[in-house]
Amino acid sequence: xxxxxxxxxxxxxxxxxxxxxxxxxxxxxxxxxxxxxxxxxxxxxxxxxxxxxxxxxxxxxxxxxxxxxxxxxxxxxxxxxxxxxxxxxxxxxxxxxxxxxxxxxxxxxxxxxxxxxxxxxxxxxxxxxxxxxxxxxxxxxxxxxxxxxxxxxxxxxxxxxxxxxxxxxxxxxxxxxxxxxxxxxxxxxxxxxxxxxxxxxxxxxxxxxxxxxx
Amino acid sequence: xxxxxxxxxxxxxxxxxxxxxxxxxxxxxxxxxxxxxxxxxxxxxxxxxxxxxxxxxxxxxxxxxxxxxxxxxxxxxxxxxxxxxxxxxxxxxxxxxxxxxxxxxxxxxxxxxxxxxxxxxxxxxxxxxxxxxxxxxxxxxxxxxxxxxxxxxxxxxxxxxxxxxxxxxxxxxxxxxxxxxxxxxxxxxxxxxxxxxxxxxxxxxxxxxxxxxxxxxxxxxxxxxxxxxxxxxxxxxxxxxxxxxxxxxxxxxxxxxxxxxxxxxxxxxxxxxxxxxxxxxxxxxxxxxxxxxxxxxxxxxxxxxxxxxxxxxxxxxxxxxxxxxxxxxxxxxxxxxxxxxxxxxxxxxxxxxxxxxxxxxxxxxxxxxxxxxxxxxxxxxxxxxxxxxxxxxxxxxxxxxxxxxxxxxxxxxxxxxxxxxxxxxxx
Ligand SMILES: Cc1cc2nc3c(=O)[nH]c(=O)nc-3n(C[C@H](O)[C@H](O)[C@H](O)COP(=O)(O)OP(=O)(O)OC[C@H]3O[C@@H](n4cnc5c(N)ncnc54)[C@H](O)[C@@H]3O)c2cc1C
Ligand code: SF4
Ligand code: SF4
Ligand code: SF4
Ligand code: SF4
Numbered sequence: 001x002x003x004x005x006x007x008x009x010x011x012x013x014x015x016x017x018x019x020x021x022x023x024x025x026x027x028x029x030x031x032x033x034x035x036x037x038x039x040x041x042x043x044x045x046x047x048x049x050x051x052x053x054x055x056x057x058x059x060x061x062x063x064x065x066x067x068x069x070x071x072x073x074x075x076x077x078x079x080x081x082x083x084x085x086x087x088x089x090x091x092x093x094x095x096x097x098x099x100x101x102x103x104x105x106x107x108x109x110x111x112x113x114x115x116x117x118x119x120x121x122x123x124x125x126x127x128x129x130x131x132x133x134x135x136x137x138x139x140x141x142x143x144x145x146x147x148x149x150x151x152x153x154x155x156x157x158x159x160x161x162x163x164x165x166x167x168x169x170x171x172x173x174x175x176x177x178x179x180x181x182x183x184x185x186x187x188x189x190x191x192x193x194x195x196x197x198x199x200x201x202x203x204x205x206x207x208x209x210x211x212x213x214x
Numbered sequence: 215x216x217x218x219x220x221x222x223x224x225x226x227x228x229x230x231x232x233x234x235x236x237x238x239x240x241x242x243x244x245x246x247x248x249x250x251x252x253x254x255x256x257x258x259x260x261x262x263x264x265x266x267x268x269x270x271x272x273x274x275x276x277x278x279x280x281x282x283x284x285x286x287x288x289x290x291x292x293x294x295x296x297x298x299x300x301x302x303x304x305x306x307x308x309x310x311x312x313x314x315x316x317x318x319x320x321x322x323x324x325x326x327x328x329x330x331x332x333x334x335x336x337x338x339x340x341x342x343x344x345x346x347x348x349x350x351x352x353x354x355x356x357x358x359x360x361x362x363x364x365x366x367x368x369x370x371x372x373x374x375x376x377x378x379x380x381x382x383x384x385x386x387x388x389x390x391x392x393x394x395x396x397x398x399x400x401x402x403x404x405x406x407x408x409x410x411x412x413x414x415x416x417x418x419x420x421x422x423x424x425x426x427x428x429x430x431x432x433x434x435x436x437x438x439x440x441x442x443x444x445x446x447x448x449x450x451x452x453x454x455x456x457x458x459x460x461x462x463x464x465x466x467x468x469x470x471x472x473x474x475x476x477x478x479x480x481x482x483x484x485x486x487x488x489x490x491x492x493x494x495x496x497x498x499x500x501x502x503x504x505x506x507x508x509x510x511x512x513x514x515x516x517x518x519x520x521x522x523x524x525x526x527x528x529x530x531x532x533x534x535x536x537x538x539x540x541x542x543x544x545x546x547x548x549x550x551x552x553x554x555x556x557x558x559x560x561x562x563x564x565x566x567x568x569x570x571x572x573x574x575x576x577x578x579x580x581x582x583x584x585x586x587x588x589x590x591x592x593x594x595x596x597x598x599x600x601x602x603x604x605x606x607x608x609x610x611x612x613x614x615x616x617x618x619x620x621x622x623x624x625x626x627x628x629x630x631x632x633x634x635x636x637x638x639x640x641x
Contacts, residue, residue, distance in 0.1 A: 034470075034508065036466075036534075037533075037537070037554045038535045038536075038551070040537075040559075041534070041536070041537025041538065041550055041551035041552045041559070042420075042537045042538065046559070047559050052552065052557065054552065054554070054557075085473075086420065086473070086537065088466075088470055088471035088472060089472060090472040
């Protein structure tokens with residue numbers, strides 16, 4: 001694997017703000033933040049996370065690259081949009097948070113075993129394989145990602161919900177063996193591959209990034 | 215009233231606040247004919263409703279009284295009150311303004327004896343105290359009102375109270391037959407001094423101005439501190455009349471915000487700094503003011519005032535734009551946010567929260583010529599080179615009284631030049 005992270009380090013050296021502006025979705029907005037604190041005070045997460053959007057934006061400007069990209073905070077954002085509707089500078093805060101998360105992931109710097117990231121990967125794997133989400137396999141993958149015993153425990157705790165889903169015809173046991181899919185699976189994959197290429201070109205990645213399907 | 219004489223050598227001044235008064239006086243004292251048109255029953259505008267002025271903390275009476283005396287003694291100025299300019303057309307040297315004059319129901323015989331107010335029992339919300347209390351429906355707007363002439367509220371007309379008022383007047387000053395009139399006025403130049411309006415505080419949803427009685431605006435706070443205000447000058451909070459000693463000032467309420475007003479209203483930092491001194495004056499060492507701010511904008515010589523307030527032990531500063539306000543059962547308001555110096559979360563209780571509300575121009579809704587250029591907030595920025603239309607005071611920008619007066623003098627000079635040129639051309 002060519003190292004995209006090293007490539008970006010070489011390219012931007014100490015100018016992390018510039019890197020964010022060019023590589024992160026909506027990153028060009030970061031410099032508009034006036035550090036008023038409204039997003040931090042409005043976030044549904046309250047005191048439960050380390051880096052509020054406001055703090056993240058300041059850290060970007062201060063060049064704290066490692067700390068920002070390995071932060072859990074972007075992965076915790078629930079997309080409630082509370083910060084975004086209140087920001088007096090109209091920063092698309094929620095989108096920047098997601099942009100930072102996905103960039104950190106591409107560079108391989110996102111925190112390991114981050115539950116949101118793990119879930120996203122499982123979901124992506126699952127739905128791009130056939131073009132449809134296989135609920136049963138996805139649930140199993142998510143529950144068992146921390147090992148067999150913990151998986152069984154989780155299934156047991158949620159057994160009633162599972163039964164409900166089964167009777168509501170939302171969970172088909174046969175799906176364990178055969179996944180239903182969309183009509184043109186190969187077409188879908190070609191489209192996604194193309195999208196990946198376009199994005200790499202637009203963002204100027206010389207090295208093919210570790211895409212979502214890695 | 216309809217025989218208002220104005221020619222193309224008249225300077226029309228729209229708006230009788232401190233800015234319009236200044237422009238009118240400057241032009242009239244240079245010998246020009248001036249017509250000063252004010253839509254409320256009195257001159258003075260918003261300045262008359264302040265308790266004290268920064269930076270010297272003198273009473274607004276000082277400045278206003280001198281100006282009123284200059285107006286009274288100058289025969290070149292004519293004043294129309296209850297007269298609103300709703301449209302202006304034409305060009306330099308030949309403008310025509312549409313003025314709607316509302317009936318006052320009281321003529322110039324009035325001596326302001328007050329007998330009519332005693333005679334009527336109907337009350338209306340007092341707009342000079344921003345509706346925080348009521349006043350008799352026959353009233354003098356405020357102690358500094360000019361003209362010193364009573365007004366009958368339109369709601370009285372046709373009720374027995376109107377007849378009682380008429381019967382009580384010994385001077386034959388009450389005329390219940392007055393009607394609204396619309397007149398056209400000629401003018402060679404126009405000074406537009408329509409001033410400002412507070413931003414609608416209820417639109418700042420997270421601050422709950424429309425939900426919590428103890429969240430008020432800075433304008434209302436001026437009235438609470440004023441002896442002529444609804445509480446006789448005692449700083450009592452609206453929900454339960456409790457003495458409000460621990461007061462939060464929320465800066466940039468509606469200003470510097472793309473969701474509301476995008477500009478900085480410029481005066482509200484100084485206004486809040488000034489108001490912390492009202493709190494101190496009222497409660498001495500027990501006073502506790504907390505200013506929540508993004509940054510304090512006390513420009514040029516006001517910096518001294520800021521430094522003085524910073525040293526005041528009753529005032530503290532918290533660098534944070536408040537995210538949300540709630541009110542608990544006791545009536546205390548709780549301010550939520552994050553202190554940007556250290557990123558600490560807070561939930562602070564106060565007796566009362568004062569929103570340092572933003573200023574917006576009150577040009578809106580009037581049909582004025584296209585030659586006027588407004589900025590992105592609607593303030594009059596400039597007019598075309600060959601225009602005879604000039605903005606003055608807060609119609610052009612968020613300004614304090616001192617700067618509003620400077621801008622009005624400048625506008626008056628420009629208007630005078632237009633008239634002089636005309637006079638030369640016609641001679
Ligand atoms: C809370 C607060 C405290 C303040 N404290 C201070 C202070 O301590 N010191 C200081 O220097 N400044 C202070 N200011 C600023 C001060 O209020 C303004 O600078 C001042 O009011 C500007 O005067 P003006 O004449 O331009 O506008 P206004 O006072 O708004 O007057 C405009 C007049 O025009 C009239 N009008 C409007 N439209 C029309 C129309 N179409 N036709 C006819 N008439 C019309 C209005 O009725 C009004 O009388 C404070 C402001 C606030 C919000
Ligand atoms: S609300 Fe907007 S301007 Fe304020 S700190 Fe957050 S991102 Fe910056
Ligand atoms: S959108 Fe994300 S960052 Fe913004 S307030 Fe909601 S959880 Fe917090
Ligand atoms: S209208 Fe008549 S009664 Fe009323 S204040 Fe004037 S003079 Fe007195
Ligand atoms: S003067 Fe102060 S409170 Fe008013 S908008 Fe500007 S920064 Fe905010």
